[in-house]
Amino acid sequence: SQQGEEDPQALSIQEGENATMNCSYKTSINNLQWYRQNSGRGLVHLILIRSNEREKHSGRLRVTLDTSKKSSSLLITASRAADTASYFCATDPNSGYALNFGKGTSLLVTP
Amino acid sequence: SQTIHQWPATLVQPVGSPLSLECTVEGTSNPNLYWYRQAAGRGLQLLFYSVGIGQISSEVPQNLSASRPQDRQFILSSKKLLLSDSGFYLCAWSVPRNTEAFFGQGTRLTVV
Numbered sequence: 001s002q003q004g005e006e007d008p009q010a011l012s013i014q015e016g017e018n019a020t021m022n023c024s025y026k027t028s029i030n031n032l033q034w035y036r037q038n039s040g041r042g043l044v045h046l047i048l049i050r051s052n053e054r055e056k057h058s059g060r061l062r063v064t065l066d067t068s069k070k071s072s073s074l075l076i077t078a079s080r081a082a083d084t085a086s087y088f089c090a091t092d093p094n095s096g097y098a099l100n101f102g103k104g105t106s107l108l109v110t111p
Numbered sequence: 112s113q114t115i116h117q118w119p120a121t122l123v124q125p126v127g128s129p130l131s132l133e134c135t136v137e138g139t140s141n142p143n144l145y146w147y148r149q150a151a152g153r154g155l156q157l158l159f160y161s162v163g164i165g166q167i168s169s170e171v172p173q174n175l176s177a178s179r180p181q182d183r184q185f186i187l188s189s190k191k192l193l194l195s196d197s198g199f200y201l202c203a204w205s206v207p208r209n210t211e212a213f214f215g216q217g218t219r220l221t222v223v
Binding site for chain 1: 143216
């Protein structure tokens, strides 16, 4: 079942700008993950943040997690045309075995 | 290193025909295996997951079935395809639960 909801559904920015995507979820989680999908390809894992963490960095990526609000954000700084892709949040629930994915944010970075 | 193979990459099948999509994982043992479907412009819908050989859990009642005949092999099947089965099918694995999932490159299925 889909639990995460990304916002916005689509985002268009210019190279060098920052891109921020948000994710909201409904139930208790062990961790929250962000994935990237290039058109017509499989998903690639970007970053994982555990439920007891509030912020995590990886290169140009910054992820925050607010478990009280059941929300997360992904910030891509100094975006590049190659960052154009769809970005999904996925929650690893306390119960169950599989990740629950949102519908994704489609990011377009223009030169 | 671990790799996941999923084939075919694209498939066009007539309504009422059977389906068999195969996924294999290399470089790991006893992985959790998953089949997801992604409709155009939508997120991923979990179809099946497996925590061991012969152990299949279905998340959504549908025209599809899954089997795990070997530890690192996961097969998605249908006896008779429907138009609504069209979509992008993704196989994934993870070990253990609290870590990331690794995805295959997907199969684009078009039922005509």
